Amino acid sequence: MVLVINQVITGLMLGIMYALIASGFSLLFGVLNVVQFAHADVCFLGAFVSMAVMTFLSKIEFFPTWLVIFLTVVSAVLITGLIGSIVEKICVKPFRKSPGLIILLSTVALGFIIREGIKIFYPSGASPKLFPLSFPQWAFSMGGVTVRFSNIMIIIIAGIIYFLLSIFINKTKIGLQIRATSQNVEAAQVLGIDLDKIFMITFFLASTIGAVAGILNGIYYNIVKFDMGLMGGIIGFSAAVMGGLGNVYGAIIGGLILGIVESFTMAFVPGGSPYKEIFAFIVVVLFLLFKPSGILGKKVIEKV
Amino acid sequence: MSNLNNGSNDYSQTLYKKISYFLTIIVTEVIIFYMFINFLSSKGIDYRLFLLILPIIAFFILRGNQKITNLVKESYSRCNSFSVIFMILLLVFIPFLFKDNSYLLHICIMSGLYLIIALGLNIQLGSTGMVNFAFAAFFGVGAYASALLTINFNFSFWLGILAAIIISAVFGLLIGSLTLKSTGFYYALVTMAFQIIFHLLVNNLRFTGGSGGISNIPFPTIGKYSFSSSLNILGINLPFQANYYYLVLAVVLFSLYLAKRLYNSRTGLIWNAIREDEIAAKCQGININKGKLEASAIGAIFGGMAGPIYAHYISFISPESFTFHFSVVLICIVILGGLDNILGVIIGAVLLTVIPEKIRFFAEARMLFYGIIIILVLIFKPQGLIPERIRKYNFFKF
Amino acid sequence: MKKMNSILKNKLYLILVFSLILTFVLCQTNLVWADAKKVVKIGFIDPLTGNCADLGIGAKNSAELAILQANASGEFPYEIKLVAEDDASDPATGVAAALKLCSDPDVVAVISHFNSAVALATVHTFHRFGVAQIMPSSIHPDITRGNDYKEVSRICADNIAEHNFGIDLVVDKLGHKKWSSIYDTSSYGDNCNNNFKKVLGERGGILLSEDGISVGTKDFRPILNKIKGLKPEAIYFGGLTTEAALCKRQMHELGMDDIVFFGVTGLDSETFNEIAGPAAEGTIIVGKLALGEDSDFVKAYKAAGFSEPYEATGPYAYDAIGIILEALKKVGPDRKAIVDYIADPDFEYHGVIGLTKLDEDGQSVTGGLTLKVSRNGKWVPWSE
The missing domain is CATH 1.20.1270 (Substrate Binding Domain Of Dnak; Chain:A; Domain 2)
Known part of the structure; x- marks a missing residue:
C-alpha cells in the first residue's frame, strides 16, 4: 500500500508535467482548430532559455540569488511566450487557409528545427544538461510514505497556473474573445474580433504555460536534453486527445492518467519499465476506439 | 502521281x-x-x-x-x-561506370530504396491526404519480418519478401482501421504512436535482438548464385553491390509501374476525392472507409517491400535505422518533390539521399535542414518541385 | 520560315550537344589535377554526433594528435591523413562509413567505433575488404571473440574482464552480497547486466531484482521506491553516465545513501559527477585508465589546443593510431602486411595505456583498468 501511494505521488508529478503540456495543445486546438506539434519543443526551449538567462544573470555579481532566480523564471517564461507567437507567424499564419494537416506537417518540421537548433547552437547542446535550479530537499515521512517539498511545490504551482488561466479565460474581455473564437471563427470575425490578435495571444498564453512545464520538468528531473520535446510532444498530444481535443480540463485529466499509467508500469509490471510509453499509448488507442471524442470532449458533427 | x-x-x-x-x-x-x-x-x-x-x-x-x-x-x-x-x-549501365567505387553504388541502392518507400508514402500523404508518421516503422516491419523468418525458419529471401509484404499490409490495415471514425489528426497521432511503439518494441524485445539488432542476415540467392559474390558480365567484374543494384532497379521499376497504374485507376481518383473533400466524396457514393483502408494497406506494402532488400543488403539491421526521424525524412522527400506526383517523388528521393552523403555540413545538421526544407517548401512552393498535373484521361500509357 | 525554324532548332541542338561535350571534357580534367605528394590515409569511425558524440570527438582529437606528431616527426616519406567518418552510434551508418573507407584504396587501416552494436555490424565489412580494424573502446566480447577474423583487434579490456576486476573489490573485499541491478536495455547495458549476473553468481552474491530501463529515462523514482523495499546492500548500474547520474541523484533524494552504487567503464566520465552533484559521493566504478596531468599525452593534448576534453576514449585512440604508425614504419602502407603485422603472436606495443599484447582472438589481454571512487565531485583512484 505504501508503495502504491509512493507511486501515485511520482506518477502525479509526471502527470502534471504532461497535463501542462497537453493544456497548451488543447488551448491551441480549441481556438485555431490546428495541432501545433512543436508545442512541446517550445516548452523545453523554455527550459533552455531559462538556463541561458541564468548563466547570463549570475555573471552580474551584485544581484542576490533570489532575484536571479525570480528574474530567470519570469524572463524565460516571457521569452518563451514571445517565441510562441513568432512560431504562429512563421508556421501557422501562412497556412490558415490550407487544410489543418499542413499545419501539423509544418509544425512537426519546426519541432525538428528547434530540437536540432538547440543541439547545434547551444553550447555542447548534444549532451544532457544539468538544470541549475532546484527545490530545497525538505521532506517528511509518514509510515513510509515520503512527501517532498518539491512535490507540494509542483502541485501548488500547477494549481496557481490553472487558477490564473481560468480567470483569464472566463473573466477578462480577451478571454471572452478567445472563447468566442473557439466556438465559431466566422461569427467571431463578424462581431469584429481581431483574429490575428487572438491567435497571437493564444499562442503566447499556451507557450508561457509550456515554459512553466519545461522549467518544472528541469527542476524536478534535474536534467534537460534537446530531444525531450519529441516524446513530450507525442505524449502531450495523446493526453490532449484523451481528454478531448480543445478541452483544457480534459487535457489535465488525460495528462494525469498517462503519468500514473507510466509510473505504475515501471513499478508493477515485471520488466515493464522500457515499455512504459507503450502502455500509455495502448490506453490512448483504447480511448480512440471506444470514445473518440475524449473524456470531456463533445461529439462533433461535421457540417458542410 | x-x-x-x-x-x-x-x-x-x-x-x-x-x-x-x-x-x-x-x-x-x-x-x-x-x-x-x-x-x-x-x-x-x-x-x-x-x-x-x-x-x-x-x-x-x-x-x-x-x-x-x-x-x-x-x-x-x-x-x-x-x-x-x-x-x-542508361540505368542498367551505371554499375559499369562505378565498378571501382562500390560506395557510389551503395548510394544508388539507398536512393532506390528511399524511392520505393516514398512512393508508398506518396499514396497516403499525396493522393489521399493522410499524414502518416510511421513509414519508417513499415520499412522496419518488412526488414525485421524477413530477417527473422530467414534466420529462424530458413525462409528464402524471396519467400521472406513476400511474407514481409503481407505482414506490413496487415499492420497498415490495422492502423487504418483504428481511426476510421475520426479525423486526420487522429490518424497522424496513431501513426506516431505506432512508430514509437515499433521502435521501443524492437529495441527491447529479446527475439528482435534488442538494440544490438540482428546481424549476419543471409544473402539472397538465385539457385546456387549468391548475391554476395561479385557479378561478372561480359568478362567485366562488378562489385557485389551490383547484384543488389539490379534487384533494386527491378523493384523500383515495378513499384513505379504499380504507382502509375494506381494513380491512373479509379482507386487513385477515389483517393484524390477523399483528399479534396470527404463529405463531398461520400455524397458521390464513394465508400470512404474502403478507400482509406486501401490507401493504408497499399502504402504500407511499398514500405514492407523495401525493408527486406535493405536488411539482406546491409546484412544487419537495428532499431536505430527505423526511427521517427527517418519517417520525417520520407515526408520531406514527398513534400519537396511534389505531393501526388511520381516524377516529383523520384527527384525528391534522389536529391535527399545524395546531398547528405556529399555535403558534410548538410550531413551533420541533417534533420535541421530537412525541417527547414519542409517549411520553406510549404510556404513558398506548396506544390513541390514538380507540381501535381491535371489528370488526363485520353491515354493510359506508362 | 520553315527553314528558319529548322536552323533555329539545329542551333539549339548545337547548344545542348555543346554543353554536353563541355561537361564531359571538364569532367576529365580531374586527372590532371591529381596528386602532388603521396598520401596515406588512416580511417577513423566514431560517433561524432548523437548521444555518444563527446566520447567520439575526444577520440578523434587524440587520433589527430597522434597523426600530427607522426607527420611532424618526418619519419614517413609520405603524408599521413586521418579520414574521420561519423557513425552517429547507428550500425547502418557505421556500415556505410566502413564501406566508404574500404572503397578508398589509400586507406590502409581503420580505427573504429565506440558502440559495440556498430562494431558488431562492421567487422564483416572490414574482413571482406581485408582492412585492419583496431577497436579502441567498444567492449562487447563477441566483437573479437565471436569471429575468427584476423583483421579485427581490440586494445581495451572487454566487458567480462571489467566485471571480474570490479567484483573482486565490491563483493570479495567489501563484502556486499545482496544486489539489485538496474540496466539500460541498449546492447551495452544488456551485456553489462548479463556479465554482471554471471560474475556475481560465481562469487556467491545474490541478485534481488533486475530492472531494465530505456536510454533517456529520467525518472527512476518508481524503480527506486520498489528497490528500497527489498533492502539490497548495493545497486549495480549497467549503462552510461547520464542515466546513472540521475539514478544516483534520485537515490540520494529518496534517502538511499547507505546503499553502495557500483558500475563499470560506461560511467567513467566527469559528466557523472557533474550531473549527480553531491549525491555522487562514494560511487565505485571500474574505470578506464587514469592518466596523470604530467603524462606526455595529456601535455601534448593540452598543447594542441583542442576545445573538447580527451575523455576516456582518447588515450586508447591515440595508442591505436600509434600501433598503425608502427606497422607503417615496419611493413609500409600495405593493407595485408599491416593486418599480418598486428596479428603476429609476438606483436607488442608500449604506449600511453601501457603494454598492449593481443591474444589469438585479437583481444588485448592487458588494457589498463583502474578502480575509481567519487570523492568531492571527482573520480579518484581507489585506495584501501
Whole structure:
C-alpha cells in the first residue's frame, strides 16, 4: 500500500508535467482548430532559455540569488511566450487557409528545427544538461510514505497556473474573445474580433504555460536534453486527445492518467519499465476506439 | 502521281519527325543521366557540382522557346515507351561506370530504396491526404519480418519478401482501421504512436535482438548464385553491390509501374476525392472507409517491400535505422518533390539521399535542414518541385 | 520560315550537344589535377554526433594528435591523413562509413567505433575488404571473440574482464552480497547486466531484482521506491553516465545513501559527477585508465589546443593510431602486411595505456583498468 501511494505521488508529478503540456495543445486546438506539434519543443526551449538567462544573470555579481532566480523564471517564461507567437507567424499564419494537416506537417518540421537548433547552437547542446535550479530537499515521512517539498511545490504551482488561466479565460474581455473564437471563427470575425490578435495571444498564453512545464520538468528531473520535446510532444498530444481535443480540463485529466499509467508500469509490471510509453499509448488507442471524442470532449458533427 | 508523291512525302515527314523525337529523347535523357552521374561522383562541393549548373542554365534558356518545349513534350508523349526503355538502358549501365567505387553504388541502392518507400508514402500523404508518421516503422516491419523468418525458419529471401509484404499490409490495415471514425489528426497521432511503439518494441524485445539488432542476415540467392559474390558480365567484374543494384532497379521499376497504374485507376481518383473533400466524396457514393483502408494497406506494402532488400543488403539491421526521424525524412522527400506526383517523388528521393552523403555540413545538421526544407517548401512552393498535373484521361500509357 | 525554324532548332541542338561535350571534357580534367605528394590515409569511425558524440570527438582529437606528431616527426616519406567518418552510434551508418573507407584504396587501416552494436555490424565489412580494424573502446566480447577474423583487434579490456576486476573489490573485499541491478536495455547495458549476473553468481552474491530501463529515462523514482523495499546492500548500474547520474541523484533524494552504487567503464566520465552533484559521493566504478596531468599525452593534448576534453576514449585512440604508425614504419602502407603485422603472436606495443599484447582472438589481454571512487565531485583512484 505504501508503495502504491509512493507511486501515485511520482506518477502525479509526471502527470502534471504532461497535463501542462497537453493544456497548451488543447488551448491551441480549441481556438485555431490546428495541432501545433512543436508545442512541446517550445516548452523545453523554455527550459533552455531559462538556463541561458541564468548563466547570463549570475555573471552580474551584485544581484542576490533570489532575484536571479525570480528574474530567470519570469524572463524565460516571457521569452518563451514571445517565441510562441513568432512560431504562429512563421508556421501557422501562412497556412490558415490550407487544410489543418499542413499545419501539423509544418509544425512537426519546426519541432525538428528547434530540437536540432538547440543541439547545434547551444553550447555542447548534444549532451544532457544539468538544470541549475532546484527545490530545497525538505521532506517528511509518514509510515513510509515520503512527501517532498518539491512535490507540494509542483502541485501548488500547477494549481496557481490553472487558477490564473481560468480567470483569464472566463473573466477578462480577451478571454471572452478567445472563447468566442473557439466556438465559431466566422461569427467571431463578424462581431469584429481581431483574429490575428487572438491567435497571437493564444499562442503566447499556451507557450508561457509550456515554459512553466519545461522549467518544472528541469527542476524536478534535474536534467534537460534537446530531444525531450519529441516524446513530450507525442505524449502531450495523446493526453490532449484523451481528454478531448480543445478541452483544457480534459487535457489535465488525460495528462494525469498517462503519468500514473507510466509510473505504475515501471513499478508493477515485471520488466515493464522500457515499455512504459507503450502502455500509455495502448490506453490512448483504447480511448480512440471506444470514445473518440475524449473524456470531456463533445461529439462533433461535421457540417458542410 | 501526285498522290504517290504526297504519300512518300508524308512518309519521309513522319520518319523525319520520328527521328527528331528519338534524338530529342536521347539527348535530353543523356544530359539528365550525365548530370546525375556527376552529381553522384562529386566529392563534397567541387567543380563537378558547378558543372551541373550548365545544363540547368541551358534548360532555363530553352524553356522560353515554344518550339523546343513543344518538341520535347511531343516526343515524350508520342514515344513514351522508347523514352522509358532508353532511360532503363542508361540505368542498367551505371554499375559499369562505378565498378571501382562500390560506395557510389551503395548510394544508388539507398536512393532506390528511399524511392520505393516514398512512393508508398506518396499514396497516403499525396493522393489521399493522410499524414502518416510511421513509414519508417513499415520499412522496419518488412526488414525485421524477413530477417527473422530467414534466420529462424530458413525462409528464402524471396519467400521472406513476400511474407514481409503481407505482414506490413496487415499492420497498415490495422492502423487504418483504428481511426476510421475520426479525423486526420487522429490518424497522424496513431501513426506516431505506432512508430514509437515499433521502435521501443524492437529495441527491447529479446527475439528482435534488442538494440544490438540482428546481424549476419543471409544473402539472397538465385539457385546456387549468391548475391554476395561479385557479378561478372561480359568478362567485366562488378562489385557485389551490383547484384543488389539490379534487384533494386527491378523493384523500383515495378513499384513505379504499380504507382502509375494506381494513380491512373479509379482507386487513385477515389483517393484524390477523399483528399479534396470527404463529405463531398461520400455524397458521390464513394465508400470512404474502403478507400482509406486501401490507401493504408497499399502504402504500407511499398514500405514492407523495401525493408527486406535493405536488411539482406546491409546484412544487419537495428532499431536505430527505423526511427521517427527517418519517417520525417520520407515526408520531406514527398513534400519537396511534389505531393501526388511520381516524377516529383523520384527527384525528391534522389536529391535527399545524395546531398547528405556529399555535403558534410548538410550531413551533420541533417534533420535541421530537412525541417527547414519542409517549411520553406510549404510556404513558398506548396506544390513541390514538380507540381501535381491535371489528370488526363485520353491515354493510359506508362 | 520553315527553314528558319529548322536552323533555329539545329542551333539549339548545337547548344545542348555543346554543353554536353563541355561537361564531359571538364569532367576529365580531374586527372590532371591529381596528386602532388603521396598520401596515406588512416580511417577513423566514431560517433561524432548523437548521444555518444563527446566520447567520439575526444577520440578523434587524440587520433589527430597522434597523426600530427607522426607527420611532424618526418619519419614517413609520405603524408599521413586521418579520414574521420561519423557513425552517429547507428550500425547502418557505421556500415556505410566502413564501406566508404574500404572503397578508398589509400586507406590502409581503420580505427573504429565506440558502440559495440556498430562494431558488431562492421567487422564483416572490414574482413571482406581485408582492412585492419583496431577497436579502441567498444567492449562487447563477441566483437573479437565471436569471429575468427584476423583483421579485427581490440586494445581495451572487454566487458567480462571489467566485471571480474570490479567484483573482486565490491563483493570479495567489501563484502556486499545482496544486489539489485538496474540496466539500460541498449546492447551495452544488456551485456553489462548479463556479465554482471554471471560474475556475481560465481562469487556467491545474490541478485534481488533486475530492472531494465530505456536510454533517456529520467525518472527512476518508481524503480527506486520498489528497490528500497527489498533492502539490497548495493545497486549495480549497467549503462552510461547520464542515466546513472540521475539514478544516483534520485537515490540520494529518496534517502538511499547507505546503499553502495557500483558500475563499470560506461560511467567513467566527469559528466557523472557533474550531473549527480553531491549525491555522487562514494560511487565505485571500474574505470578506464587514469592518466596523470604530467603524462606526455595529456601535455601534448593540452598543447594542441583542442576545445573538447580527451575523455576516456582518447588515450586508447591515440595508442591505436600509434600501433598503425608502427606497422607503417615496419611493413609500409600495405593493407595485408599491416593486418599480418598486428596479428603476429609476438606483436607488442608500449604506449600511453601501457603494454598492449593481443591474444589469438585479437583481444588485448592487458588494457589498463583502474578502480575509481567519487570523492568531492571527482573520480579518484581507489585506495584501501
